[in-house]
Amino acid sequence: MRPYRRVTRALPLTPALVLILLFLAGPIAYCVYIAFTDLQLTGQAHASFVGLDNFRRAFRDSEFLNAVWLTLVFTVLSSLVGQNTLGLALAALMKRASKPVRTLTGGVVVTAWVLPEVVAGFLLYAFFRREGTLNAILDWLHLPRQNWLFTLPILAVSFANVWRGTAFSMLVYSAALDEIPAEITEAAEVDGAGGWRRMWHITLPMIRRSIATNLMLNTLQTLSVFGLIWVMTRGGPGNKSQTLPLFMYEQAFQNSMIGYGTAVALLLLLVGSLFSVVYLRLLRTEV
Amino acid sequence: MPVRPTAALSALLTAALAATALTACGSGSGSSPNTVKVSYKQSMDNSVKVMDTYLAGIKKEFEKKYPGKKVELVPIKAPDSEYYTKLQQMMRSPRTAPDLVYEDTFLINSDITSGYLKPLDPYLAKWPDWGQFIDTAKAAAQGQDGKTYGVPDGTDTRGLWFDKRVFKQAGLPMDWQPRNWDDILAAARTIKQKVPGVTPLNVYTGKPAGERSTMQTMEMLLYGTGDGKSDPLYDGGSKKWISGSQGFTDSLKFVETVYKEKLGPDVSDALDPNYTTTVMGELLPQGKLGIDLDGSWLPQTWLPGSGRAWPDWSRQLGLASMPTQHGQAPGKVSMSGGWTWAIPAKAGHPDLAFDFIRTMQTEANAKKWYIANSGISVRKDVAADPSYATAQPGIKFFTDLVATTHYRPAYPAYPKVSTAIQEAMESVTTGDSSAEKAASTYDSTLKDVTGGQVVQR
DSSP states (O other): OHHHHHHHHHGGGHHHHHHHIIIIIHHHHHHHHHTTBOOOSSSOSOOOBOTTHHHHHHHHOHHHHHHHHHHHHHIIIIIIIIIIHHHHHHHHHHHHSOHHHHHHHHHHHHHHHHSOHHHHHHHHHHHHSTTSHHHHHHHHTTOOOOOHHHHSHHHHHHHHHHHHHHHHHHHHHHHHHHHSOHHHHHHHHHTTOOHHHHIIIIIHHHTHHHHHHHHHHHHHHHHTOOHHHHHHTTTOSTTTTOOHHHHHHIIIIISOOHHHHHHHHHHHHHHHHHHHHHHHHHHHSOO | OOOOHHHHHHHHHHHHHHHHHHHHHHOOOOOOTTEEEEEEEEOSSTTOOHHHHHHHHHHHHHHHHSTTOEEEEEEEEOOHHHHHHHHHHHHTSTTTOOSEEEEEHHHHHHHHHTTOBOOOHHHHHTOGGGGGBOHHHHHHTBOTTSOBOOEEOOBOOEEEEEEHHHHHHHTOOTTOOOSSHHHHHHHHHHHHHHSTTSEEEEOOOTGGGTHHIIIIIIIHHHTTSTTSSSOSSEETTTTEEEESOHHHHHHHHHHHHHHHTTOSSOHHHHTOTTHHHHIIIIITTTTOEEEEEEETTGGGGGSTTSSSOOTTHHHHEEEEOEEOSSSOTTOEEEEEOOEEEEOBTTOSOHHHHHHHHHHHTSHHHHHHHHHHTTOBOOBHHHHTOHHHHTSSTTHHHHHHGGGGEEEOOOOTTHHHHHHHHHHHHHHHHTTSSOHHHHHHHHHHHHHHHTTTOEEEO
């Protein structure tokens, strides 16, 4: 009776499973296979299996290493430091703010998030470009102007990503902060704990799980940012803002090297999973 | 335990859904034997319907001329690079391959090597109009096997646009025609000195401008070095790419000079990915650019109804051909690209597809097309037709350049070679390296991206 029951219970899942295998696992497996071939989009009569060549090539390719480094800088700056901290700060401040202030701030931040990536890219391009808004403001303050997209491209695109992505962290943290029972905070206050102490000893430990989730989602989102950077700098000048997704695009679709591009995509996946593992480890320890 | 009815129902539904999805995938080409499927690139700009209108007219004419036959137009709306990708994916499989495709000469050789395209020689041999096409254009659609894989429907040429308003202020002649590179630089220096606030000379450079940098600037310079007969980029005899040429270093030096002496745009503007739009939409119409090394298609931007209408352009802008390095024969140089109609190797109805090409390329229809899209004719009969030559100012100038134009060696490695050229240009533009150093970096990259198919020259 028992095994039969298990089978009948699992039966309704099979179509979904088949679909997932077919449309998700299938392409992924195909991608993994392609990463080991020299498949080109065009310019080649037959592709052949080349083993680990694409991966070896990547680690010898200075442009790839440059892209890895820039991806790390971009992720740490915009996701870990920027979106995450700013999101938490905004959420904490908004908890105390009056209702109109809260609605207004929330509205502005969420708008940046709702905008399509490409639109946001153009807005920030207009903000940072030489004749853009930022320089107009600097002029007005009698400060020296800069061509941000040219001199500090990775910083400019990181800022853009912070601007666009903070809303997500803010929403996650707002929800988490609302979950903290008021009694605990009050008790700490009665015991004489100041704002920073309460934050450090009460709030942060209590929203630990939200931090982990948020960091992980933010990082994975940031690792795959493409449109924003493409619109603002196209990875340039030179390769100064060419993160891994842009490098991958250039190899696969501009240079037609699908095999190599796919190998780079797998390596990007690896970077993402490394980050995830680190977060899970860091936050597993009980406080 | 009996299965709950709802569970059974959902299982059934999901299975049905999966089945539909799967069969939908399977039946890609349910076309009848009498339908020819034509894929083409639709403009990204919704207000531009030139191609759509033209093809709709041809479809009507075709269906009338061949009763019982149908044409299915399959537009692909995407920027260039994504259009190629989409098309290449479609041509991989007989289920998705269209019968006729619009191919850029930039990639036609790569696609020939991939085996995506069908040789058209048997058709062309029986087609009298083929004799009207000029030889250089025919060569652009030729594979390394000597067979022809596409019928060109026009080309483009390149030259120097100059602003007469700026020239007047600088005291330069209105009928300016530089005889060599030094003449161009001299004019730019004069403008810089006498007309402040104006960019003297624009040459596209670096990776942000992509193929535009390679073709409009580097190759316009490079093909004007040497004897003007042999290809300075690719050696057709040994089928190898040329490295270490003096012409290459000299061309880089020209770019270096423009940016070092600040004769060109501010470096950060030049490397802005949207700079093209600024040049065509703002700088030229506003009289803020002295000389622009650019293509024949610029007036398209200024047509009425384009949002940037500038009907006056032909009175304010002058045209000069790009001279060779020292003014050596043939004195002027131009680069050409353009598009062709090609039949995929896996097309279901190639014969019908060729009939469609014949309908498009009657003399009258070809002329209609050239006038509608401000294209440059590759047909002798249309080029000689006064109604074509006078359809738009500048058309005669650019058509005359066809005689001395060059097509790129657009072989499979070309896109990678092009990127390497852009990187070399960018490093001299920013001043990161000298022309000599950039040229030697290019040589080693070239070796790498062509799999060692390099010859020292």
